[in-house]
Amino acid sequence: MKIVVTVMLKDGVLDPQGRAIGHALGNLGFAGLNEVRAGKVIELDLAETDPARARQFGEDMARKLLANTVIESFRVDLPTP
Amino acid sequence: MKSAIVVFPGTNRERDVAIALHRATGKRPGTLWHRETELPAGTDLVILPGGFSHGDYLRCGAMAAHSPIMPAIRAFADQGGHVLGICNGFQVLTEAQILPGALLRNAALRFLSQDCHLRVERAGTAYTRHYQKGQVFRAPMAHGDGNYNADQATLDLLEGEDRVAFRYVTPEGETATSANPNGSARSIAGVYSANHRVLGLMPHPEDLVDPLMGGTDGAPLFAGLVEALAA
Numbered sequence: 001m002k003i004v005v006t007v008m009l010k011d012g013v014l015d016p017q018g019r020a021i022g023h024a025l026g027n028l029g030f031a032g033l034n035e036v037r038a039g040k041v042i043e044l045d046l047a048e049t050d051p052a053r054a055r056q057f058g059e060d061m062a063r064k065l066l067a068n069t070v071i072e073s074f075r076v077d078l079p080t081p
Numbered sequence: 082m083k084s085a086i087v088v089f090p091g092t093n094r095e096r097d098v099a100i101a102l103h104r105a106t107g108k109r110p111g112t113l114w115h116r117e118t119e120l121p122a123g124t125d126l127v128i129l130p131g132g133f134s135h136g137d138y139l140r141c142g143a144m145a146a147h148s149p150i151m152p153a154i155r156a157f158a159d160q161g162g163h164v165l166g167i168c169n170g171f172q173v174l175t176e177a178q179i180l181p182g183a184l185l186r187n188a189a190l191r192f193l194s195q196d197c198h199l200r201v202e203r204a205g206t207a208y209t210r211h212y213q214k215g216q217v218f219r220a221p222m223a224h225g226d227g228n229y230n231a232d233q234a235t236l237d238l239l240e241g242e243d244r245v246a247f248r249y250v251t252p253e254g255e256t257a258t259s260a261n262p263n264g265s266a267r268s269i270a271g272v273y274s275a276n277h278r279v280l281g282l283m284p285h286p287e288d289l290v291d292p293l294m295g296g297t298d299g300a301p302l303f304a305g306l307v308e309a310l311a312a
Binding site for chain 1: 185189
């Protein structure tokens, strides 16, 4: 089954990339942007078919490699097929 | 002194470090491929050089931190071994959580290839025995992700335990936003482990060890290291 791991910089950690995207959007005329944060989305296709175990697997992988929990937070989602 | 320079796919400063060590010791240091699982017997110093290991994919140093050689380097550090991580090597050491904190994208988002000035914050370690506390020296920097970051408690701990190795300063030795090009927390350019034997820093002292390179500001670091580790 597929899982999606979303990795974002933690709140309070400066996100210069998100800020630059915000500036560019402002230049394009998109007004009223309070904040833009940029992160990563990682899709994984697992042999596992049990949703709870798949989620646990995703969290283990995120903690070990996909996210650096010093600066990043993550979320594991199981998209409905 | 026997040193081992670890090479990951995408490492590109291994020769620079080898030249600096060769000049200081008269001996050519060994290099070690990242898929090895043991350090050569009698290793006194492990160096993780600069570069773009694994293409900086995911995060700088993230993949290298889980290379087959890393458990041996962790054990070496735990037993009191000296480990020097420069630039990407510093990123690898933080990703492996051998050193605290993390290196974020430079605050202004630009890759910075320029000289900077470093102030020695802690004298008397194996790396700084030829520098005085407060001494300022020049070092080249070349990185896109050198913005040192850690939570306030960790930063306070590092200051309290005298583990800030170098800070970015003006040529006169003052910290200033303008002298902190990548936006590092508290202008930190390098940090030590609790026993001051593992050092990670972003700038490249190994690239300023010969008048032909434009200066010798980095030479005392290697001369001191060799002296400290020569058994």
